[in-house]
Amino acid sequence: MVRHFRPFYVAVRARPFKHRSCMNFTNFINTFWANTISGLSLGAIYALIALGYTLVYGVLRLINFANSEVFMLGTFGSLAALWILGVPSAGAPKAGIALLGTLALMLVLSILFSGGAAILLELLAYRPLRRRNSPRLVFLISAIGASLAIAEAVGAFGARKREEYPFGRVWNTRKNLFKISDFDVQVRHVMVIGGALIMMSGLALFVNKTRLGRGMRAVAQDAETARILGVNVDHVILITFAVGGVMAGGAAFLYALFFEATRYNAGFLLGVKAFTAAVLGGIGNITGALVGGLLLGLIENWGAGLFGGQWKDVIAFAVLVLVLMVRPTGLFGETLGRSRA
Amino acid sequence: MIKNFRFAAASTAAAMLVAFGVTSSQAATKAKAAKTVTCAKGIKIAFMGALSGDNGQLGQNMVDGAQIAFDDWNKANKNCQIEFAKKGSSSFDSQGDPAQASPLADKLLGDKKIVALIGPGFSGETKATMPKFEEAGLSMITPGATNAKLAENGWKQFHRILANDDKQGPGIVTLIKGKGAKAVGVIDDASEYGKGLADTVRSGLGALDVANDTIDPKGSDFSAAVNKMKAANVDFIFYGGYYAEAAKMVKQLRDAGVKATFVGGDGVLDQKFIDNAGATTAEGSLITATGAPGNVNPAFQAKFKAKYSKDPTLYAPEAYDCAQVFLAAIKAGKPTRAAISAFVSAYDADGITKHIKFTPQGEVAGDTVFSYQATSGVLKYIGIVK
Structure with missing residues (x-):
């Protein structure tokens, strides 16, 4: 391995030099900016889904495994919007008011589907267990069960189609904006990274500045005390799920525009990655979810560029383990409850 | 499976x-x-x-x-x-x-x-x-x-x-070489079928194969593989896998501005490949099969x-x-x-x-591989690979 190492400048000059070692430095360097931007884009989606895990965990100390399916339902919300408007899968992109109207309906339906699913999940799968003071393990089983049930129900409903449901191109998000090195940064890259940053900031404001946010932080710190002090704990938990669902809905909307397709198991792998991102950044921490998501997207693409796609997940999880060895609570620690109240 | x-x-x-x-x-x-x-x-x-x-x-x-x-x-x-x-x-x-x-x-x-x-x-x-x-x-x-x-x-x-299945790989190589390929990229989905076929194509192509990658078919984003193909500047890309991911792959390649001809095996031979990728996106893609x-x-x-x-x-x-x-x-x-x-x-x-x-092993003599091309939104039979 070391024998084959060539310095940076040699690899660049030697293009199209073909590397025969297990590490492909030529490709890593040639695709560096391309992998960076596309890694950040996917990472932004990880981050938004990670928020659902982080919020619920911060407040309830519960890993809501069904969050990935909440997200998946959101992508079908966007699809439903296109069906309602009768947008064909092979039509010209829209412009002006028609574009804004379509996007607005997609966003609203994605949020309704995801938010609604998250609220139903809390009411049907978790609240009854809380009422009975069930042990933590039971919540976990309920979460996994709900996750499988939702994915399989959507799969069965769509006759278990292997292929995806294609979306019409309502907005030409493939337009090249500017170049970084020789990579064309397109509207979709800016949209998804910008969208994640905006939603993340909005959420931070909501949690830190509003009355409901204060309630959430109170329950996160000490649910019993919060209850005694007059906080409606069930209500706050419901709001927490709803907010996590709304974030998943936003992620689903961006995903729909970014990939222009979805399927019943779209949430599974993304959910695992988003959960990983949440843990990487420090589960329960909003900034941590953002940084964890972006970082995971980057590591995955850089790793794939250097070692080949078959090592993508190996590298991502190796990094996760290394980070947790040094910082067991993730990069930013768990702070939703302990944040400056 | x-x-x-x-x-x-x-x-x-x-x-x-x-x-x-x-x-x-x-x-x-x-x-x-x-x-x-x-x-x-x-x-x-x-x-x-x-x-x-x-x-x-x-x-x-x-x-x-x-x-x-x-x-x-x-x-x-x-x-x-x-x-x-x-x-x-x-x-x-x-x-x-x-x-x-x-x-x-x-x-x-x-x-x-x-x-x-x-x-x-x-x-x-x-x-x-x-x-x-x-x-x-x-x-x-x-x-x-x-x-x-x-x-x-x-x-x-x-x-x-x-x-x-082993006869299809050489057929694909013949097809790609016959089209005058100068640099080929090969991607597989790590499945027994997809990787098996892609590996046969890789060894058949030899030095023509300049970029290789593997994707996770359950994933949504193939950007690492797409970026690699783009950087390697290939003019043909063979994908070993099934139609559902092939449709996603060809779409993501085109979205990123990769214009290489997309080639798939019989796992991709399905009208849904074109329907899902979109007729313009899939246009010109070559697909082989052993079934007539x-x-x-x-x-x-x-x-x-x-x-x-x-x-x-x-x-x-x-x-x-x-x-x-x-x-x-x-x-x-x-x-x-x-x-x-x-x-x-x-x-x-x-x-x-x-x-x-039949040979004594029970194989039919001759290695007939049929080829198709995505043309105006349908799979058009273009003849036996020779």
Whole structure:
């Protein structure tokens, strides 16, 4: 391995030099900016889904495994919007008011589907267990069960189609904006990274500045005390799920525009990655979810560029383990409850 | 597993005609009309394969194709009526599942009126049941089990009427080289089928293969592989995997501005590949298969259309050829398991999909690979890869 190492400048000059070692430095360097931007884009989606895990965990100390399916339902919300408007899968992109109207309906339906699913999940799968003071393990089983049930129900409903449901191109998000090195940064890259940053900031404001946010932080710190002090704990938990669902809905909307397709198991792998991102950044921490998501997207693409796609997940999880060895609570620690109240 | 998705490739390809085999089959029909055959009553030829379940359509395609040959035969030979794929008697629905096929094989072999078998349809069930057929000396020809290893077991009764999976890789290499490729990228989905096929293509391409990558078919984003292909500046990209991910892959390649011709194997041969990627995105993509297109033989196509009001479906032409081999055996006056077995091993005549002659391992001689191109939103048959 070391024998084959060539310095940076040699690899660049030697293009199209073909590397025969297990590490492909030529490709890593040639695709560096391309992998960076596309890694950040996917990472932004990880981050938004990670928020659902982080919020619920911060407040309830519960890993809501069904969050990935909440997200998946959101992508079908966007699809439903296109069906309602009768947008064909092979039509010209829209412009002006028609574009804004379509996007607005997609966003609203994605949020309704995801938010609604998250609220139903809390009411049907978790609240009854809380009422009975069930042990933590039971919540976990309920979460996994709900996750499988939702994915399989959507799969069965769509006759278990292997292929995806294609979306019409309502907005030409493939337009090249500017170049970084020789990579064309397109509207979709800016949209998804910008969208994640905006939603993340909005959420931070909501949690830190509003009355409901204060309630959430109170329950996160000490649910019993919060209850005694007059906080409606069930209500706050419901709001927490709803907010996590709304974030998943936003992620689903961006995903729909970014990939222009979805399927019943779209949430599974993304959910695992988003959960990983949440843990990487420090589960329960909003900034941590953002940084964890972006970082995971980057590591995955850089790793794939250097070692080949078959090592993508190996590298991502190796990094996760290394980070947790040094910082067991993730990069930013768990702070939703302990944040400056 | 491998079979499930590839078999889902419903061949609806239309267009160009390949006229080989027409004369011989017409000649055969005339010969049959001239001399009617007499044989024992109640002779059956069985079918085993998926007739229900996820891949049920594919087994039905096989039955439909073979049925055309039996209809012709039974009409021409009043004194030798042969029963084929009759429900509850000579039809064995395994759902393509090896576990279900095994007990069915025992039941099939228990019926001494059954003298030969068309099927099993898929590779897994063939592997599971073949030892039983071998022991009983029942000759079988499969119209669809393409796993290459099946022929390596020394089974005398095993025959397959189409090229196996290992033959497709070299066909793809020939196709890509024939198009004048200068630099090729190869991506696989890490599945047994996809990686296996991609690896054969990689070794066949040799120095032409300049970029390789593997994707996770469950993932949404293939950007690392796409970026690699773009950086390597390839003019052809072969994808080893199934149509669902192939559609995503070609879309993400085009979105990133990669213009290389997209090439796929029979796992990609499905109209849904084009439908999902979008007609413009998929335009020009090349796809190969070992199964013949519906219009491989105009006479057969016309008969099939008259009976089922649709063009011959995937593996129907192969099943028709299987039936022709067994019917020729019966015509030679030997309607017993042992005699048919000997006859099939020595068979040497044109079929509608190719010339049929089996190697001692049971492979059909010649490595016919058919190629298609995505053209204006449909899969268009463009000929045999040479």
